[in-house]
Amino acid sequence: MNIFRLAGDMTHLASVLVLLLKIHTIKSCAGISLKTQELYALVFATRYLDIFTDYISLYNTVMKLIFLGSSFSIVWYIRHHKIVRRSYDKDQDTFRHFFLVLPCLLLALVMNEKFTFLEVLWAFSLYLEAVAILPQLVLLQRTRNIDNLTGQYVFLLGAYRALYILNWIYRYFTEPHYVHWITWISGLVQTLLYADFFYYYFHSWKNNEKLHLPA
Numbered sequence: 001m002n003i004f005r006l007a008g009d010m011t012h013l014a015s016v017l018v019l020l021l022k023i024h025t026i027k028s029c030a031g032i033s034l035k036t037q038e039l040y041a042l043v044f045a046t047r048y049l050d051i052f053t054d055y056i057s058l059y060n061t062v063m064k065l066i067f068l069g070s071s072f073s074i075v076w077y078i079r080h081h082k083i084v085r086r087s088y089d090k091d092q093d094t095f096r097h098f099f100l101v102l103p104c105l106l107l108a109l110v111m112n113e114k115f116t117f118l119e120v121l122w123a124f125s126l127y128l129e130a131v132a133i134l135p136q137l138v139l140l141q142r143t144r145n146i147d148n149l150t151g152q153y154v155f156l157l158g159a160y161r162a163l164y165i166l167n168w169i170y171r172y173f174t175e176p177h178y179v180h181w182i183t184w185i186s187g188l189v190q191t192l193l194y195a196d197f198f199y200y201y202f203h204s205w206k207n208n209e210k211l212h213l214p215a
Contacts, residue, residue, distance in 0.1 A: 015156035158194030
């Protein structure tokens with residue numbers, strides 16, 4: 001554990017709390033992509049299967065349970081909550097997200113650190129997480145009406161991964177033989193997908209304007 005890893009974890013946790021705050025207090029999921037939330041639920045379900053086989057620390061276990069529970073609860077709220085689901089923009093959230101799953105699975109079968117069930121699923125979760133934000137970004141471009149909480153949610157998600165890159169750089173220089181190309185490359189791809197959003201987010205913040213993305 002180092003300051004960059006901790007900051008990344010707390011930023012990731014903050015993004016989830018912001019989204020849950022929007023859903024619970026405003027009773028709205030407007031601007032939120034169900035497709036992205038379903039992909040994240042799949043990411044955590046496949047990545048954290050080791051919770052049943054390996055104990056690392058109380059902190060690690062609690063964080064895994066939080067992300068697992070929150071991801072599936074968000075999907076449930078958008079799909080089934082009698083009030084929240086009314087605000088879901090199904091007509092705009094049309095990204096065919098399941099077409100992302102198969103290529104990521106095939107890539108995981110070919111490129112993994114060890115060809116075992118858990119390691120293949122771990123690699124799959126990394127590849128899928130790298131592109132899981134795409135439906136959300138496409139939805140924001142289509143609607144062009146981004147409220148503050150939605151903007152903060154997406155920003156925190158991108159910031160979490162950027163902080164993890166700093167964590168990897170720090171560990172590379174401080175830990176012997178620390179090399180994880182799959183994690184690094186997928187994390188870099190994920191962060192680059194946020195580049196356009198970051199630009200418009202900081203531009204709107206600097207000029208005190210409402211955030212919107214070009215179509």
